[in-house]
Amino acid sequence: MSTVFIAFQINEDTRPIIEAILADNPHAVLDEQPAMVKINAEDTLVIKRESIEELIGRKFDLQELQVNLITISGHLDEDDDTFTLSWKN
Amino acid sequence: MDMKATKKKLGLKEKYAHMTRGLDWETTYQPKEKVFPQATFEGIKVHDWDKWEDPFRLTMDSYWKYQAEKERKLYAVLDAFAQNNGHLGITDARYLSAIKLFLTGISPLEYVAHRGFAAAGRNFPGVGPRVACLMQSIDEVRHAQTQIHALSNYNKFYEGFHAGASHQIERLWYLSVPKSFFDDAFSAGPFEWMIAIGFSFEYVLTNLLFVPFMSGAAYNGDMATVTFGFSAQSDEARHMTLGLECIKFMLEQDPDNLPIVQKWIDKWAWRGIRVLSLVSTMLDYMLPKRVMSWKEAWEIYFEQNGGALFNDLAKYGIKVPECIAQCTIDKEHQSHQLWLTLCTHSHAMGLHTWLPNAEEMDWLSAKYPNTFDKYYRPRFDQLRELADKGERFYANTLPMLCQVCQIPMLFTEPDDPTKICYRESEFQGEKYHTCSDGCKHIFDDEPEKYIQAWLPVHQVYMGNCWPEGTDPTAEGFNPLAKYLEWCHIDLARDGGDYEGSSDQANFAAWRGAATQNT
């Protein structure tokens, strides 16, 4: 088992994103640090466009994540609906 | 009722395919090898460049859109910082030593990274990596510019910010460490550059630099640095992905690539770790308000994260670099050994150092229970004793440097932290000295490269480091003063101990003025 992670700046844009990630990934662990959060998860972490859209009430393009992204670990696979980090192949 | 046909937007994958493929052309009047002369000499075999895919699937149009948004956010904060005396919000002006080290040692590297990725993009025959390298090249020049711009706000008030990129990176003895690292990478071929910078530096090590650094800036009230740092860092996930993609691509293209890639990983892991040892002093000594120790950062970002990465790469036959055993030992010692060195040489530096106070030493004891009290506290105590007598100790003779990493030979033997580690090699009848098995190994593998190293100590002794027109035979010639003048350092203001510095006095006076009416 290996850990993947993603870290975001803390701001108004990322609050609902973080909320959506934690809801969609019950195995994820939130690590709060000054001005940033890091979300750690065993093996896989999935970010879903729909879950974020539900919370913010507008269309969301997953590439918008890049504006507030700090770092990731794991292989990335991104399409229109999901942004997935994993060590599985 | 009219039915309007809605034009369906392209999906991300289709859009990426359209905008990163078929963009180039077949050559007609020159053979392809002449157009891409650097594509094969390193021995990396590529059969199908189209197998390269950027997992972010970022295309140029989206790139501009998101980068513009990042810039707008950044400059809004920088304006607010300047308009509201943001420089008075930091915990203590000691903190600025970390920022000076960043501006003089790291920002110029951003610029070299910009040039290096532009060159890599030019030299790869595949369109996928060309687009990704182009984006990274533009990112890197943005990083250099925004860092210099953001920190120019400190230059209005504090010493030591005035000549980093213009003069000091090429001249100052401790800045030759990061400079030589990038020179080494840039003078290699495009594939080695990608392993050196794209993979080892960006993927394996960058988290150790930026994440604790930015958290540290946030903890210490430095809004300007947090903002440019996060803005730069938001590009970093893409750079890391490019580095990882590159290594997977090389390994999947041909089994013959494995030993070449492994050799580069081994070399660049060690080169990068030596450069980052400067960051260890920042976390353990320079931040007035500490975030985490270097050892903790190393364990989270290197041992755990790097461990997961190397587990994953094992399926290609990649092994964990051998130097990791040394790193596990060094993590307990290196920040202390380095800070002791900086403290006894800051009369020849462009930033201030200081001896840790009692409370800071207790923090270090707690974070380093195996080593701090046993080896390092007594040394700081004795330096403190001298300083209290008005005899603050600075070395009066130049140190011996490692031929490869260019750091003074301050590191100790793997099995004995009380003995300096000496390693030497001979090449074409000339002796060369290195600080460690890692650096010796790198030297012995490519001696022709490292015998050319511009070692500041030797250059000073050759007489190459004075301002034009200096006469070293003149009476009262002071080589240190002339060297510092050549480095654009005003010793009375820029270097030495923080205690008694103009930064200390000014910060206290201005902060006082900000909270009182007289």
Place this chain on the structure above:
Amino acid sequence: MAVTALYDYQYPAADTQDKFHGNQLLYVGWDDHFMFAAPLAFVLPPSSKFSELVENTLTFAFGRHPEWAKIDFSKVVWLKSGQPFVPEMDKTLAEQGLRHKDVLRLQTPGLNGNGTYF
């Protein structure tokens, strides 16, 4: 191993002795004394006597340490490139085979900053 390059990769060494105006480089480290964080680099004429090295050059560099004055030079151990080396005080660097960029380690048993290695 040679550098993998696109062309014949040959460049001169940057620090050969001819560039030091008749002098040579010599490195000296004093074991167990981390007041001096790293071994030191000196530039000296090959014709300087070992006694001058000790009495002038090294005393200038290391003399601020209170233990320097306590050293009994008849009992110290010198290493050259890690191997035992017995210097002759009246001979010059050149006469006793000390070459450009040689490294000496001075060991002073019993003196180690009272166990603090400072």
